[in-house]
């Protein structure tokens with residue numbers, strides 16, 4: 001069998017990512033999304049799903065620990081290393097073009113740094129992520145977090161929780177500042193007050209948007225479904 005050739009995302013232009021715990025969703029996302037984020041932490045038997053994957057879209061693998069809003073255990077050193085082992089094993093799959101590693105993990109664990117190095121050696125892009133499920137840090141703090149995340153990998157990603165317009169504006173402004181400084185960034189504000197940032201942040205430099213195929217399968221609060229985000233981002237980019 002001729003191996004399938006997956007095109008690597010470079011994240012130098014906007015990349016539309018469908019987020020899912022079920023790789024069967026790839027079929028519905030084909031032609032709309034550029035990449036599939038496989039939320040291993042939310043999936044049943046993620047290793048088996050990966051081994052059986054034969055879709056067209058390349059994968060971004062994420063194994064989010066509970067301490068960063070995900071569902072896989074990372075509460076002690078043994079659990080954290082099992083989580084990172086599973087993520088690293090996923091890098092052996094040819095469909096995997098990108099991996100998500102939390103900035104906090106890179107800061108506290110050599111194992112996480114080793115996973116990032118394995119990714120780099122395989123030509124897999126590293127998205128370094130920061131999530132705030134409680135609120136929106138100050139604009140200054142967001143600029144600092146985003147720059148740190150972007151410097152630690154190929155793209156720095158910041159997802160915060162907005163409760164009002166000021167939060168959304170501060171996130172967009174931080175996105176603009178760090179993008180203008182030459183870093184690759186991805187940003188979004190979770191929650192109702194932040195929902196529109198998912199469509200608008202790309203105008204200010206955000207390079208990744210996340211959306212589930214069906215709204216009821218959202219992997220974070222306030223996500224649009226894939227068709228809707230594709231339409232909104234596409235209109236704003238061509239306008």
Ligand SMILES: O=C1C[C@@](O)(C(=O)O)C[C@@H](O)[C@@H]1O
Pocket residue numbers: 019037039062100129157159188190210211219220221223
């Ligand atoms: O980190 C992110 C961004 C996200 O939290 C969002 O708000 O769209 C969705 C997650 O699946 C992804 O890993």
